[in-house]
Amino acid sequence: MMIIATVFLISFIKLLFTSVLYSEEIKIYDFTIGRIHYDGGGDWYSDPSSLPNLLKAVRDRLGLHVSAEESVVKPSDQTLYDHPFLYLTGHGNISFSPAEVKMLRAYFERGGFLWADDNYGMDESFRREIAKVFPDSPLVELPFSHLIYHTYYPFQHGLPKIHEHDGGPPHGYGIFLNGRLAVFYSFNTDIGDGLESEGVHDDPPQLREEALKMALNIVLFSLNN
Amino acid sequence: MHIFYLFFLFIILFASGFIYLLVYNRVSRKTFSLLLFLRWCVLGLLVWLMANPTITFSLLREKPHWINCIVDTSQSMSIADEHNGTAHRIDAVRQTLAGLSARKDFSHIRVFRTGNTLSATSIDTLSAEDTSSPLYSSLTDFFRQTDESLPDVYLFSDGRATDKITGLTFPSPINTVLAGSVEEQTDIAVDSIDISSPLEINQKTAITVHVSGHKIHPNLPATLTLSDENNEIIGIKTITAPFADYYSFSYTPKKLGPLIITGSISTTEITEPYLHNNQVQTGTIVNKNIFKILVAGQPSWDMGFILRAIASLENIELEIYNVIGTAKKEFFSLSTHKTIPSNDLFSHLDTIDGIIFCNMPLAILAHTDTQQLIQFVTAKGGGIFFLGGPDTFGSGTQSGLFSLLPFQLNSGDFRTQPIKAFSPPSIQNRSPFSQFIKKIDFSQFPPLDGFNSVDSLKLTAEVHLKIRTSQGKEYPLLISSKAGNGKVIAFTGRGIYKWDLAAQNNSSTILPLIKSIIGWIAAPSDDAFMHVHLPRLNYSLGEKVPLQVTMLNALYEPTVEGTVSGTITQPDGSKTAAEFLPLLDTAGTVSYTYFPSLPGKHFIELEGTTPAGEVSHATSYCIVHQPTEEFRFITAQKDTLREIAEKSGGAFFTLSQFEAFIAERSASRGYERMEITRLVIDYPVILLFLVGLMASEWYIRIKKGLS
Numbered sequence: 001m002m003i004i005a006t007v008f009l010i011s012f013i014k015l016l017f018t019s020v021l022y023s024e025e026i027k028i029y030d031f032t033i034g035r036i037h038y039d040g041g042g043d044w045y046s047d048p049s050s051l052p053n054l055l056k057a058v059r060d061r062l063g064l065h066v067s068a069e070e071s072v073v074k075p076s077d078q079t080l081y082d083h084p085f086l087y088l089t090g091h092g093n094i095s096f097s098p099a100e101v102k103m104l105r106a107y108f109e110r111g112g113f114l115w116a117d118d119n120y121g122m123d124e125s126f127r128r129e130i131a132k133v134f135p136d137s138p139l140v141e142l143p144f145s146h147l148i149y150h151t152y153y154p155f156q157h158g159l160p161k162i163h164e165h166d167g168g169p170p171h172g173y174g175i176f177l178n179g180r181l182a183v184f185y186s187f188n189t190d191i192g193d194g195l196e197s198e199g200v201h202d203d204p205p206q207l208r209e210e211a212l213k214m215a216l217n218i219v220l221f222s223l224n225n
Numbered sequence: 226m227h228i229f230y231l232f233f234l235f236i237i238l239f240a241s242g243f244i245y246l247l248v249y250n251r252v253s254r255k256t257f258s259l260l261l262f263l264r265w266c267v268l269g270l271l272v273w274l275m276a277n278p279t280i281t282f283s284l285l286r287e288k289p290h291w292i293n294c295i296v297d298t299s300q301s302m303s304i305a306d307e308h309n310g311t312a313h314r315i316d317a318v319r320q321t322l323a324g325l326s327a328r329k330d331f332s333h334i335r336v337f338r339t340g341n342t343l344s345a346t347s348i349d350t351l352s353a354e355d356t357s358s359p360l361y362s363s364l365t366d367f368f369r370q371t372d373e374s375l376p377d378v379y380l381f382s383d384g385r386a387t388d389k390i391t392g393l394t395f396p397s398p399i400n401t402v403l404a405g406s407v408e409e410q411t412d413i414a415v416d417s418i419d420i421s422s423p424l425e426i427n428q429k430t431a432i433t434v435h436v437s438g439h440k441i442h443p444n445l446p447a448t449l450t451l452s453d454e455n456n457e458i459i460g461i462k463t464i465t466a467p468f469a470d471y472y473s474f475s476y477t478p479k480k481l482g483p484l485i486i487t488g489s490i491s492t493t494e495i496t497e498p499y500l501h502n503n504q505v506q507t508g509t510i511v512n513k514n515i516f517k518i519l520v521a522g523q524p525s526w527d528m529g530f531i532l533r534a535i536a537s538l539e540n541i542e543l544e545i546y547n548v549i550g551t552a553k554k555e556f557f558s559l560s561t562h563k564t565i566p567s568n569d570l571f572s573h574l575d576t577i578d579g580i581i582f583c584n585m586p587l588a589i590l591a592h593t594d595t596q597q598l599i600q601f602v603t604a605k606g607g608g609i610f611f612l613g614g615p616d617t618f619g620s621g622t623q624s625g626l627f628s629l630l631p632f633q634l635n636s637g638d639f640r641t642q643p644i645k646a647f648s649p650p651s652i653q654n655r656s657p658f659s660q661f662i663k664k665i666d667f668s669q670f671p672p673l674d675g676f677n678s679v680d681s682l683k684l685t686a687e688v689h690l691k692i693r694t695s696q697g698k699e700y701p702l703l704i705s706s707k708a709g710n711g712k713v714i715a716f717t718g719r720g721i722y723k724w725d726l727a728a729q730n731n732s733s734t735i736l737p738l739i740k741s742i743i744g745w746i747a748a749p750s751d752d753a754f755m756h757v758h759l760p761r762l763n764y765s766l767g768e769k770v771p772l773q774v775t776m777l778n779a780l781y782e783p784t785v786e787g788t789v790s791g792t793i794t795q796p797d798g799s800k801t802a803a804e805f806l807p808l809l810d811t812a813g814t815v816s817y818t819y820f821p822s823l824p825g826k827h828f829i830e831l832e833g834t835t836p837a838g839e840v841s842h843a844t845s846y847c848i849v850h851q852p853t854e855e856f857r858f859i860t861a862q863k864d865t866l867r868e869i870a871e872k873s874g875g876a877f878f879t880l881s882q883f884e885a886f887i888a889e890r891s892a893s894r895g896y897e898r899m900e901i902t903r904l905v906i907d908y909p910v911i912l913l914f915l916v917g918l919m920a921s922e923w924y925i926r927i928k929k930g931l932s
Contacts, residue, residue, distance in 0.1 A: 082726075084526045150562055151562075220547065222529065223524035
């Protein structure tokens, strides 16, 4: 009885000591996603299951330590700098304040990366607002040979077409800062729809798989550049 | 038999007879006589054998028929003639001799090779590599070395003698066999291709080609073609008489890596450029690549930060490998987009200057991988930069790379907690990157996410940065050490990307530090702030060796500051001072043109001094070869061989005639009587006889009851 009591006592002290010693313990991840909460009225929160599904694929297929959910950051938050990978999507209007433009500019100059995915209807406002951040670096269409289309899964013809809205081929645009691809903009494909859980948008399985592979390419590209 | 042995025999026989008389009364007279006879036989035989008696007899046996084949092994014998199929001359000779030796009646073949001195060889090892064809001196050597009658001497050659027949007499007939075509071979040749390697990718560069022409008809234009290793034409010109001239080409390399340029001549008569009017030159296409770095590990923000830092360096060529997938057993190449096993990845470290492991799971490396990495650092002088993480170092002595690491870790050593870095003021070190550490205020940097807790350092370790936990305990953060000829540096923290992303104006502080660390691990020695460019390893005597040295600053980027001096040691030990002058079109690079006067290995020792007085050393070498004329006037010279045959009383053949001649001829069988002398004791029967005598005596004595 005394032995059992002693064992329990030692275990309790050890547990107490450990919790005190590592009270500041934090979780570290190889990769997380910061979803941009922008102003202007657009639904920045659209495709809610897309990023958890992507993060799960990053963990399952690439073997990286990732969080289960994305973080939500405003461009004016200081926590913006804790998220080297930002994701922006929606259907409506986007608006960056001057302070946010300044913050975002600094973010990109320090090595940050943004993937903007047009969920249908944000093209005009995104182009307008991102031009404020990069007044001297326009969006340019990336050639099919660009590494982002071949980082892990090969896409010989550029972006896959996931969800039909207005017809026409998908386009992948980029903004380069000092030779580095800082912004990747997927237009007229709606990768985010394809990342959503089965049945949400009725995308066929093969297109959802294509969307997931392309998104994994973007993730891996950002971790290597 | 010598008189001594006769005397000795007499004494022995007398003594034994006397002793036997003592036992005379115990046996019958008949038995006594028999025993005495047997004992005398044994003793007599032994004394006889002591005198080394011999037996001589004669035998009649077949006399071996030796065929002596002297083969011209000059480089021109490697030519494949236009009108002779694709076989090279030396291969045709080797094939003929192999057929000859396969016949039982011609199996005794002696093979000699010409060269600077005649030497015996075998059919299998015949190769055409001598830079000259001293046929006459080889024949002189042959007859000097042997004095026996030589009925069958054959000289296999293309007849391109580089010495003269003057005063030569032939003690025996020499049959000559012509290898190669006597039809005229068009021997216009590309003499040399001059490229300044390494070539810069996407930069236009000049290639100068020297052509010599001999038998092309003056009215017949020739086409000079330059092609790369994939047979893609990179330059083409039509040239006319006089052909011998220098021709310039402009070339813009489009891909990195080795370059093999082949220059060839063709005319309307020669539709396919053939082997030996070509000239091949090799070079390297670089992207200002002073260093080649391999980055491998699990993709993470830290890895991305390091790769962005490297991308800001212009003089580094990069190979990136991701350890991904749930098994994490293989490496995914971002350049080839293929997955390769670790043993393939680490088997080509000869071309790598430095390695960066980003949270690299060392546990996936096989024993051979770790051995290659240890060899890479300790023997080759490479460097490894370890970036911290839960998997980076392994733990304790379990890590295969323990001998390289500047510290020892305990198991479960990775701690996830926010920690701040600081530069310990008491620690002084003279590493090139120390100056950048001193410029950084680390208190302004955000805390790291975690660290590998280092409890014990090796004696050679230098600590450059430390961390302090909230409990006040300090741990090393940036630690370097030498390992054999190479260097290892470890950053034990996790989350270094925050220093770049979350701090203001950090690009001017943290990036130079990372750049300098990467340059430090990649530089060939601890203080080598210079890079030696030598276009290639091998040169011909008389050819100039252009030597270029680029001085580097503390960021290991080219700088115009500093001076370079050098000494070149020739094969005979004599030394030449190398005085370098600035290269006008390449900032930071100085050049010296060296003219070797001796063939052999030339050692180059260089010393560079920065304005701050730091001295760097670098070494290199080049190999200088005797020039050869073996590929000029390449038509086989039958007149030379016919003359040798006629003057010596032999016959002249072509290879096909020789084969027909041998096929019809049977080797003349001769017999000789041989006298053979052998020691008697070498015959076992003598010993058996001796044992028989002793056994008989022993048997009789036992039977008669004698002791």
